Amino acid sequence: MIEINQYLSDFWEGWIAVLTLTCLGLIMFVLFATRRKHRSSLTEETTGHAYDGIEEYDNPLPSWWFNLFIATIVFAALYLILYPGLWKGAWGLVTYSKEDGFEFRSDRLEEGDYGWTARGQLKREEAKADAQYGKLFEDYAKLPIEEVAKIPKAVATGQRIFASNCAICHGSDAKGAYGYPNLTDNDWIHGGNPEQIKTTILGGKNGLMPAWGALLTPDQIKHTASYVRSLASLNVSASSEELAQGEKTFQAQCAVCHGNDGKGKAEVGAPNLTDDVWLYGSRQIQVEYTLRNGRNGVMPAWEKILGPDKVHVVSAYIYSLSHK
Numbered sequence: 553m554i555e556i557n558q559y560l561s562d563f564w565e566g567w568i569a570v571l572t573l574t575c576l577g578l579i580m581f582v583l584f585a586t587r588r589k590h591r592s593s594l595t596e597e598t599t600g601h602a603y604d605g606i607e608e609y610d611n612p613l614p615s616w617w618f619n620l621f622i623a624t625i626v627f628a629a630l631y632l633i634l635y636p637g638l639w640k641g642a643w644g645l646v647t648y649s650k651e652d653g654f655e656f657r658s659d660r661l662e663e664g665d666y667g668w669t670a671r672g673q674l675k676r677e678e679a680k681a682d683a684q685y686g687k688l689f690e691d692y693a694k695l696p697i698e699e700v701a702k703i704p705k706a707v708a709t710g711q712r713i714f715a716s717n718c719a720i721c722h723g724s725d726a727k728g729a730y731g732y733p734n735l736t737d738n739d740w741i742h743g744g745n746p747e748q749i750k751t752t753i754l755g756g757k758n759g760l761m762p763a764w765g766a767l768l769t770p771d772q773i774k775h776t777a778s779y780v781r782s783l784a785s786l787n788v789s790a791s792s793e794e795l796a797q798g799e800k801t802f803q804a805q806c807a808v809c810h811g812n813d814g815k816g817k818a819e820v821g822a823p824n825l826t827d828d829v830w831l832y833g834s835r836q837i838q839v840e841y842t843l844r845n846g847r848n849g850v851m852p853a854w855e856k857i858l859g860p861d862k863v864h865v866v867s868a869y870i871y872s873l874s875h876k
Contacts, residue, residue, distance in 0.1 A: 572632065576625060583621060587612065689861035692868070697746035700868035701875065710869025713862055717854065726873055731832060731849060736873045739829040743818035744874065750867040754860065756853030757821055763846035764805065776801045777839040783814040783826045786834060 594611050601608040613621075688709075692700050700706045715724060721732045728734035733741060741759075742752045764773065778790035779798030790798070803812065809822035816824035823831065831849075832842050854863055 576629060580625060583618075583625075587618065686861075689859075689865060693861040693864045697750060697864065697868045697871055698875075700865060701746075701872040703868075706865055707869050707872050710865040710867075710872075713858065713866045714869055717858065718866070726870065733831060734829070735870050737829070738874050739824065739827060740818065741816070741823050741831075742821050744871075746867060746871050748818065749870055750863060752851065753863050753867055753870075754853065754855040757849075757851040759821060759847055759849035759851075761842065761847035763844065765844035768801065768805070768843070772797070772801050773840050773843050774798075774836075776806070777836055777843055780806075780814065780825050780839055780843075781834060781836065784828060784830075784834065788836070 595609065597610045598607045599610045692703075692706050700710075714722075714726065719726075722728050722735055723732070726735040733739075738744060740748070742748060742757055768776070775790060775794045775798035777798070778788045779795050779802055782788050782790075782795055782798075788795070802810075802814070807814075809820050810816050810825055811822075814825040816822045823829070828834075830838075832838060832847060858866070
């Protein structure tokens with residue numbers, strides 16, 4: 553799990569600590585420097601400040617207000633130390649470690665000795681949820697994905713997992729967006745059978761469309777893009793001779809992944825180029841851009857984040873979207 557201190561050097565962590573403590577010290581200084589001793593009786597003299605008919609009496613701050621201000625500053629200092637908000641939990645109250653890939657380590661906080669942390673609360677809630685629902689996920693995991701996809705309660709659970717983890721890229725309706733595949737149709741880059749869907753979610757995928765701009769001439773890029781678009785029966789302005797040149801380039805450079813017929817290969821994640829599904833757009837300029845610069849989409853691996861049993865359930869939900 554990645555921590556924020558992974559991105560901060562010791563200098564910046566020290567700078568933040570110094571800046572925070574300096575601000576607290578300045579607040580204390582201003583508070584005491586401007587404080588006036590409490591009078592035995594209040595006066596009706598004014599400081600001379602007036603605004604919109606309202607004048608300021610020349611009296612000291614009420615004791616309760618002053619003490620409350622001090623209490624908030626003390627609370628802020630303790631909070632920074634115990635949370636911890638200063639220098640990786642200095643002074644021995646808590647510790648961090650970069651062991652296990654920046655895994656947060658705060659044993660004393662985990663045990664609750666010093667109170668609440670967001671991570672500690674998250675872990676407690678996860679443990680509670682696992683204890684309550686873990687058996688249910690285990691039972692679903694024993695069933696084939698096709699069977700799980702027929703259980704309304706399991707599909708609803710998978711939908712909630714999808715909404716929390718996958719919708720940010722694929723949309724709440726799972727219909728995708730530019731660069732993110734639609735999961736509700738029957739067009740699958742890496743295969744759409746249950747096990748292929750689950751394998752994709754567990755291990756993630758890296759799109760590796762190479763950039764051909766350095767190897768092909770501008771005319772070859774243009775003609776190949778026209779030929780690719782013609783495979784999908786799109787209107788192209790190229791002549792038959794230019795299309796023939798594009799096909800020649802396609803067969804030499806692109807067919808190894810997309811197949812001689814352009815229908816793609818799920819085993820290498822090469823999409824079908826003969827249908828009307830275009831992840832990065834089907835206009836001539838968009839196809840030429842893809843050829844010239846390549847594409848490198850990344851689907852993250854969810855096995856360590858969700859665990860295999862939850863992935864099994866969310867796979868069933870995704871499978872159900874295209875098999876209603």
